[in-house]
Amino acid sequence: MNEVYITRRETFNSAHRLFNPEWTDEKNMDVFGKCSNPNWHGHNYVLYVTVKGIPNAVTGFVMDLKQLSSIINELILEKVDHKNLNLDVSFMQGIMPTTELFAKAIYHELKDKVKDNGASLHSIRLHETENNFAEYFG
Numbered sequence: 001m002n003e004v005y006i007t008r009r010e011t012f013n014s015a016h017r018l019f020n021p022e023w024t025d026e027k028n029m030d031v032f033g034k035c036s037n038p039n040w041h042g043h044n045y046v047l048y049v050t051v052k053g054i055p056n057a058v059t060g061f062v063m064d065l066k067q068l069s070s071i072i073n074e075l076i077l078e079k080v081d082h083k084n085l086n087l088d089v090s091f092m093q094g095i096m097p098t099t100e101l102f103a104k105a106i107y108h109e110l111k112d113k114v115k116d117n118g119a120s121l122h123s124i125r126l127h128e129t130e131n132n133f134a135e136y137f138g
Contacts, residue, residue: 002054003052003053003054003062004052004053004054004055004062005050005051005052005062005122006050006051006052006062006063006065007048007049007050007051008048008049008051008065008068008069008072009046009047009048010046010047010049010069010072010073010076010077011044011045011046011047012044012045012047012076012077012080012081012082013042013043013044013045013081013082014042014043014045014080014081014082014083014084014085014089015040015041015042015043015083015084015085016035016040016041016042016043016084016085016086016097017035017036017037017038017040017041017086017097018032018035018036018096018097018098019032019036019086020096025038040084040086043128043129045080045126045127045128046126046127046133047072047076047106047124047125047126047127048123048124048125048126048127049068049072049106049110049121049123049124050121050122050123050124050125051063051068051114051119051120051121051122052119052120052122053118053119053120056118062119063114063117063118063119064117067117068114068117068119071110071113071114071117072110075109075110075113076106076109076110079091085097085102091105091108091109092105098134099126099128099132099133099134100134100136102126102134103124103125103126103134103135103136104124104136106124106126106136107121107123107124107136107138110124111138121138122137123135123136123137123138124136
C-alpha cells in the first residue's frame with residue numbers, strides 16, 4: 001500500500017520584528033520595511049502540518065488527528081500563541097523570525113514527536129498572511 005498524506009490546520013497569533021542588530025535602524029527599515037517596526041507587529045498565522053504513512057489496517061488512520069492536534073498544541077501553540085517570537089519563544093531564540101525560518105523551526109519541534117506516534121512529518125506550511133506563506137519539507 002502507498003503512503004497517504006493527511007494535514008491538520010491550526011491558527012495562532014504572534015508578534016515579531018525582523019531586525020539585524022548589526023545594522024543601523026535605517027538599513028533594517030530599508031531591507032525589512034514595516035516588518036522592522038521597533039514596536040513590533042503581529043500576524044494571524046495559519047499552520048498546516050502534513051504527516052504521511054501507511055494507514056493502520058484497523059483504524060484506517062495514518063495518525064489520529066486528535067493526537068496530532070494535541071502534539072501541535074503542546075509543542076507549538078502553547079509556546080507561540082499571543083507571544084512575541086523574538087522575546088518569548090525558546091525555539092526561536094537567535095533565529096530571525098521570518099516565515100521561512102519559523103516554518104523550519106516548527107518542523108524540527110514536531111518531527112520526533114510525530115514519529116513517536118507512528119507517522120512521518122512530511123511538511124509544514126505556514127501562512128503569515130493570506131498572500132504570503134512558506135513550506136518546509138525537512
